[in-house]
Amino acid sequence: MLILVLYLLGVALLCALGIWFIGRHSRHSRHGRFSHGKNPVRTHGTTSRRKNRPRLGVQRKSEPYLFLLPTLLLLLLMFGYPLINSFIMAFQNYKLTAPGKIYFNGLDNFRKLFGESDIWLIIRNSFIYVLISVLGQFLLGMTLALALNKKFKLRGLYQAIVFLPWSLSAFVIGLMHRWSFNGEYGVINDMLIKLSLISEKIAWLGTPGFSLAVVIMAMIWMGIPFFAIMILASLQSIPISIYEASHIDGCGPLRRFFQITIPYIKPTVIVTILLRTIWIFNSFDLIVVITNGGPANYSQTLPSYMYTKAFSSYDFGLASALGVLLMAVLVVYVTVFLKTTRYNKAGNF
Amino acid sequence: MNRKKIVLVIAFIAIMAGLAAGPSAEKQTTELRFIDVSPSPTRQEYFTTTFDKFEQEAGIKVVYESVPWDDAANKLTVLGASNQLPDVMTTWAGWLGQFTEAEWVVPLTDYIGSATDEYAATVTQLVWKAEKELYGNIYTIPDGMMVKGVFVRKDWAEEANLDLDPKKGWTYSEYFDTVYALTDPAKNRYGTSFRGSRGAFDPLYVYLESLQGGSAYAEDGSTLFANQEAVDAYERWGALYLNGAAPKDAINWGFVEMVDNFVGGLTGTLINDSEVAATCIENMTDDQWMVMPMPSSDKDGMIYNTVNSPYAYSISSSSKNKDAAWQLIEFLTRPDNNIEYCKLTGLIPIKTAVGDDPFYGPDGPYATFVQQLNDPAMVVPVAFGPFNYTDMHQGMMHEELQKYLLGKQTAEKSLFNVVLELESRMKAYLAENPGSAVEQPKGLL
Amino acid sequence: MKYTAKRRLGNLGRGLILLIFMLLVILPIYWMIISSLKTNAEIINAQQVTYYPHQMTGENYTQLFKLYNYRQMLTNSLIVSISTGLCITLLSIFGGYGLARYSFRGKDTMLLFFLVTQMIPGILVIIPLYVIFSKLGLINTRLSLFFFYLIVNLPFCVITMRSFFERIPYTLEEAAYVDGCSKMTSLVRIILPVMFPGIVAVFVFAFIGAWNELIAGTIFINTSNLWTVPVGLKSLIGKYDVKWGVLMAGGVGALIPTAFMFAFMQKFVVEGLTAGAVKE
Known part of the structure; x- marks a missing residue:
C-alpha cells in the first residue's frame, strides 16, 4: 500500500514538475522552432516560421520533449519490457508449462508457424478481413459524414443515435451477430425468408465464406461511426470562404469535392485509416465471439489464431513469433502507406 | 496560473485516490x-x-x-x-x-x-x-x-411412437434410429443437437471407444482408431449431420447452441452432462423432456460414459x-x-x-x-491422454471434423489426422516418462 | 428550374442515405431492447422468431440489478473510464501540442514507437504487465485497469490530438505572444478554447476505449465487486447456457451513459470545430 501511495505521489509530482517547467521555459521562448502544422489550404502565415532568432537555444530544444515527457515515460515504462520480451521469446523454446526448459532455438518457432497446415488460408483470411473492413468502414463512414455535413432538422439527435454502434463493446456486438446470424433461430434468416429473398435457411456461420463475411459485416458496422466522426470533424473545419470562392469560380460539385474537400480532409483520412488498419488487423475479439475461426479455420485470422494458440498450447515462443511477424508486417505497411500518401512531406511522420 | 496548476495537481491526486480505493491490501495472518x-x-x-x-x-x-x-x-x-x-x-x-x-x-x-x-x-x-x-x-x-446422458424430447418421441425406456436403455444403433425418426424438416425438427465446433470430438471419441472396449491406445501407445472399423463409425457419426438429422448450422455449434436449440424446441436429442437438467427444469415442462442413459455399445453391450x-x-x-x-x-x-x-x-x-x-x-x-x-x-473409457491436448481440443479436432463435413477432406484422412497426432503425443509421453503406462478403462463394480 | 430540381434530387438522395444508416443502427438496437423485454422461453424459442415481445416482462432488468449487482458494475466502469478519459485528455493535450508545433530530433522514431505500441498483440503485453502490477500491489484494484487503459489508448489519442492542433492556425498563437503571453498562457487561454471540440472528442475516444475493454478487465480484476460492465456481462455466458435476456438488458444499460455522452459530444464536434476557422 505504501509503495502504491509513493508511486502515485511520484507520478503526480512528475506531472506537476513538467507543467511548471514548461510554463517557466515558455516565458523565455515565445517563438520556438516551430514546424508549422500541415495545412492543405495554405492561406495563412507560413512566414512566421523562424522569423525571430532563438535566444536560449539549449533550453528551447528540450521544450517538445518536456511536452511529451509524461506520455513517453508511461509508454516506455509499460510497453518497453513486454516489447523486448516478446522479441526475445520469439526465438526461444518458451512454454509456460515447462519453465525449466527455456532456451534459444533460432528460427524454429517461425518454421513451426509456416508448417501449420492451414497457415496460408489464415493469412489469406487476414488480408481479406482487413482490406474489406477498412475499405467498408472508410467508404461508408465518408458517405455518412458527407450526408451529415449539411444542417437539417434534428441533426443533433440523428447523430447521437447513428454514432451509437461505436459505443457498444465488441463482445456484445459479436454475440448479437452470432445470435442473429444463427442459421436456425436467427432473425436474419427469418427476415430474409419472410421477405422472400431466400427460400431456404442459410447456415451463415457454418459455411466457408459466409462466416468470414458475417465477421466483416460486424466489424464494419462497429467502425462506421468512428470514421464518420473523424471525417465530419475535419469537413466542418473547412472554411466556408473557400467554398464560396469556388462557387464564384463556377466549380461544379464534383470538382469541388475532388479539388477542395478531398485535399482538405486528406490528413485526417490518412491518420484514421492508418490507425484503424493497425487496430483492425490486431483485433480478434469479434472473430472469437462470432465464429471462433470456424468452420474449419475459414474465418480464422492471424491474431485470432494466435490468441487461441497461445492460450491452448501454452507455447508463448510460437505466439511471440507470430506477434513479431504481425508487427513486422504492420511496420512495413505503415512505412509504405506513409510514403505513398506522401504524408511525410510536411514533417508529419 | 499558479492556482490552476495546484488545482490540476490536486485533481490528479484525487483521481488516483479514487481509483486506489478498492479493497485494502492489508493482509491478515491467514x-x-x-x-x-x-x-x-x-x-x-x-x-x-x-x-x-x-x-x-x-x-x-x-x-x-x-x-x-x-x-x-x-x-x-x-x-x-x-x-x-x-x-x-x-x-x-x-x-x-x-x-x-x-x-x-x-x-x-x-x-x-x-x-x-x-x-x-x-x-x-x-x-x-x-x-x-x-x-x-x-x-x-x-x-x-x-455423468452424461441423452436428453430426449418426450413429446416428440411419443408422437413418433417410439418406445423409450430409461430403465431398459438402448444401443447406439437404436440411438441413431431414434435420431432419424425424430427428424422432420417439414415441422422444422431435427433429430439431434449435433456438436460440430469446440468439443466436437468428446462424444464422438466415446463412441469410437465403445467399439474398442473403452480403450484408445494399445500398450505401446499406438492408436486403436487407425482402421476401417473406426472410419466406418466416424462416417456413421458424421452421417447424422450429412443426412440432415442436424441443422446445417450445427457445424458451428458449441455447448451453448446445442443446449439452446434443444431447450428451444429445434432438436430432439442432446448428449450432455447431468448439469444441463437444471436448464431443462427451468425452461421446459415435465412432459417435454426425459433423460435416457448413454447408448450401449453395439459390440459388447457395455455403457461407455464419462464421469x-x-x-x-x-x-x-x-x-x-x-x-x-x-x-x-x-x-x-x-x-x-x-x-x-x-x-x-x-x-x-x-x-x-x-x-x-x-x-x-x-x-x-x-x-x-x-x-x-x-x-x-457402465465403463469409463480412457481420456485423450495424459499429455496436454488443449490446443487440439480447441482447434485441430473439430477443424478436421468440419473439413470432412464440408466435403473438403475424406473421413479417413480427417480421422487419421487427429488420431495419429494423438498417437505421436502419446508415444512421446511414454518415452519421456519411463515407468508410465497407457490408461485403462475403469468400471465401478 | 434545372438548378432546384437537381438540388431536390440531391436532398432526396441524402435523405435516403441518412435513412439507410439510421435503419442499420436502429434495427440491431431495437432487437436488443425488445429481447431484453422478452421472457427467456420466448427468446430461445427456435420455432418462432418474434419481432416484439408477446409477453412483456421486466424480469431481466430486475435480475440484472438485484442478482447481478449491475449498479456496482456501472459505477466501476464509470470511475475507471472517466478517470482514464481525463488523464488521457490532459496528457494528449501536451503530447499533441509538442508533436504538432515542433520539429525535433527523434520525432519520427517517437511516432513510430507510438504506432508500434498499437501493434503489439495484447496477450504479449498482459502477462508481463500482470507481473509488474502484482509487484506494485495493483492487482484487483481499479488502478490497474486505469493504467492499462491509459497506456493502451494514449498513443492513439496523442496522435489524434496532434491532428486537431494542426488545424489551428499558428497566427492565432502568434498574436498572443505579441501581446506578451507566455506559451502556457496562450495554450490555456487562446488555443484550448478553440480546441475544445477536439478535446471533447479525444476524451470520448479514451472513455469508449476504456468502457468497452474486456480482456484486461477479466485478468486484472479478481473479485466481482470490482468487475466492469463487459466482464459482468461476460459472466452471463455460462458453460451450458447464455442468459440472453439479462445480457441484452445489460447491453441496453451500458448504452445509456454513452448515448448521453454522444448527444453531448456531437454538438461540439459538429458545430465547434468550425470555430477555429471562423476566428481565423
Whole structure:
C-alpha cells in the first residue's frame, strides 16, 4: 500500500514538475522552432516560421520533449519490457508449462508457424478481413459524414443515435451477430425468408465464406461511426470562404469535392485509416465471439489464431513469433502507406 | 496560473485516490484466496455464506474471487505464469494436463491419507484412479459428480411412437434410429443437437471407444482408431449431420447452441452432462423432456460414459497456506455442505455419508444419471491422454471434423489426422516418462 | 428550374442515405431492447422468431440489478473510464501540442514507437504487465485497469490530438505572444478554447476505449465487486447456457451513459470545430 501511495505521489509530482517547467521555459521562448502544422489550404502565415532568432537555444530544444515527457515515460515504462520480451521469446523454446526448459532455438518457432497446415488460408483470411473492413468502414463512414455535413432538422439527435454502434463493446456486438446470424433461430434468416429473398435457411456461420463475411459485416458496422466522426470533424473545419470562392469560380460539385474537400480532409483520412488498419488487423475479439475461426479455420485470422494458440498450447515462443511477424508486417505497411500518401512531406511522420 | 496548476495537481491526486480505493491490501495472518471459474449469483451466494461459516469455525478468512467461465482458462494461465494462483482453485478436469505439467497444482494424496473410504466409489474408483494413472498422483477433490446422458424430447418421441425406456436403455444403433425418426424438416425438427465446433470430438471419441472396449491406445501407445472399423463409425457419426438429422448450422455449434436449440424446441436429442437438467427444469415442462442413459455399445453391450466433476477443488503451488487450503476443501466437501452444494448445482454428491436423499432417488430428476452410476455395465473409457491436448481440443479436432463435413477432406484422412497426432503425443509421453503406462478403462463394480 | 430540381434530387438522395444508416443502427438496437423485454422461453424459442415481445416482462432488468449487482458494475466502469478519459485528455493535450508545433530530433522514431505500441498483440503485453502490477500491489484494484487503459489508448489519442492542433492556425498563437503571453498562457487561454471540440472528442475516444475493454478487465480484476460492465456481462455466458435476456438488458444499460455522452459530444464536434476557422 505504501509503495502504491509513493508511486502515485511520484507520478503526480512528475506531472506537476513538467507543467511548471514548461510554463517557466515558455516565458523565455515565445517563438520556438516551430514546424508549422500541415495545412492543405495554405492561406495563412507560413512566414512566421523562424522569423525571430532563438535566444536560449539549449533550453528551447528540450521544450517538445518536456511536452511529451509524461506520455513517453508511461509508454516506455509499460510497453518497453513486454516489447523486448516478446522479441526475445520469439526465438526461444518458451512454454509456460515447462519453465525449466527455456532456451534459444533460432528460427524454429517461425518454421513451426509456416508448417501449420492451414497457415496460408489464415493469412489469406487476414488480408481479406482487413482490406474489406477498412475499405467498408472508410467508404461508408465518408458517405455518412458527407450526408451529415449539411444542417437539417434534428441533426443533433440523428447523430447521437447513428454514432451509437461505436459505443457498444465488441463482445456484445459479436454475440448479437452470432445470435442473429444463427442459421436456425436467427432473425436474419427469418427476415430474409419472410421477405422472400431466400427460400431456404442459410447456415451463415457454418459455411466457408459466409462466416468470414458475417465477421466483416460486424466489424464494419462497429467502425462506421468512428470514421464518420473523424471525417465530419475535419469537413466542418473547412472554411466556408473557400467554398464560396469556388462557387464564384463556377466549380461544379464534383470538382469541388475532388479539388477542395478531398485535399482538405486528406490528413485526417490518412491518420484514421492508418490507425484503424493497425487496430483492425490486431483485433480478434469479434472473430472469437462470432465464429471462433470456424468452420474449419475459414474465418480464422492471424491474431485470432494466435490468441487461441497461445492460450491452448501454452507455447508463448510460437505466439511471440507470430506477434513479431504481425508487427513486422504492420511496420512495413505503415512505412509504405506513409510514403505513398506522401504524408511525410510536411514533417508529419 | 499558479492556482490552476495546484488545482490540476490536486485533481490528479484525487483521481488516483479514487481509483486506489478498492479493497485494502492489508493482509491478515491467514487469509485464503478461492477462485470460482463458473460464477453465478447462486454459486457466489453459496460460497460466500459457506466461507462465513468456515471463518467462524476455523478462524480463517476466505476471499471469493471469480472469473467468467469463457475466460477462466486464460485467466488461470496468466495467474499461473506469474505465480499468482489463488490458494484454492476450482479446476475443470481438462486443464489438469497442463496444470500438472507446469506444476501449478500440488498432489493431495498425503492430505487425503486414509480417509478414502469417506468418498463415494465414483471418486475413488474413477476420478482418482484415473488421475493416478494419468498424472501419477491425486490432484483434485471433486466438488460433485456428473455423468452424461441423452436428453430426449418426450413429446416428440411419443408422437413418433417410439418406445423409450430409461430403465431398459438402448444401443447406439437404436440411438441413431431414434435420431432419424425424430427428424422432420417439414415441422422444422431435427433429430439431434449435433456438436460440430469446440468439443466436437468428446462424444464422438466415446463412441469410437465403445467399439474398442473403452480403450484408445494399445500398450505401446499406438492408436486403436487407425482402421476401417473406426472410419466406418466416424462416417456413421458424421452421417447424422450429412443426412440432415442436424441443422446445417450445427457445424458451428458449441455447448451453448446445442443446449439452446434443444431447450428451444429445434432438436430432439442432446448428449450432455447431468448439469444441463437444471436448464431443462427451468425452461421446459415435465412432459417435454426425459433423460435416457448413454447408448450401449453395439459390440459388447457395455455403457461407455464419462464421469467427472465439473469444478473440482485443487490447491495451487503458489499457495503459502497449503494446510489451511486443505482445511477449506475439507470443509467444503463435508457431507452437509457437499449435499447442499450438489442440490444447488445439479450434481451427485461425493461423500458416502450423505445417505439416500430422495432428490437423487428413482423419482428425482437425476434418476437416470444415478442409475447409470449403479449399472454394472457402465465403463469409463480412457481420456485423450495424459499429455496436454488443449490446443487440439480447441482447434485441430473439430477443424478436421468440419473439413470432412464440408466435403473438403475424406473421413479417413480427417480421422487419421487427429488420431495419429494423438498417437505421436502419446508415444512421446511414454518415452519421456519411463515407468508410465497407457490408461485403462475403469468400471465401478 | 434545372438548378432546384437537381438540388431536390440531391436532398432526396441524402435523405435516403441518412435513412439507410439510421435503419442499420436502429434495427440491431431495437432487437436488443425488445429481447431484453422478452421472457427467456420466448427468446430461445427456435420455432418462432418474434419481432416484439408477446409477453412483456421486466424480469431481466430486475435480475440484472438485484442478482447481478449491475449498479456496482456501472459505477466501476464509470470511475475507471472517466478517470482514464481525463488523464488521457490532459496528457494528449501536451503530447499533441509538442508533436504538432515542433520539429525535433527523434520525432519520427517517437511516432513510430507510438504506432508500434498499437501493434503489439495484447496477450504479449498482459502477462508481463500482470507481473509488474502484482509487484506494485495493483492487482484487483481499479488502478490497474486505469493504467492499462491509459497506456493502451494514449498513443492513439496523442496522435489524434496532434491532428486537431494542426488545424489551428499558428497566427492565432502568434498574436498572443505579441501581446506578451507566455506559451502556457496562450495554450490555456487562446488555443484550448478553440480546441475544445477536439478535446471533447479525444476524451470520448479514451472513455469508449476504456468502457468497452474486456480482456484486461477479466485478468486484472479478481473479485466481482470490482468487475466492469463487459466482464459482468461476460459472466452471463455460462458453460451450458447464455442468459440472453439479462445480457441484452445489460447491453441496453451500458448504452445509456454513452448515448448521453454522444448527444453531448456531437454538438461540439459538429458545430465547434468550425470555430477555429471562423476566428481565423
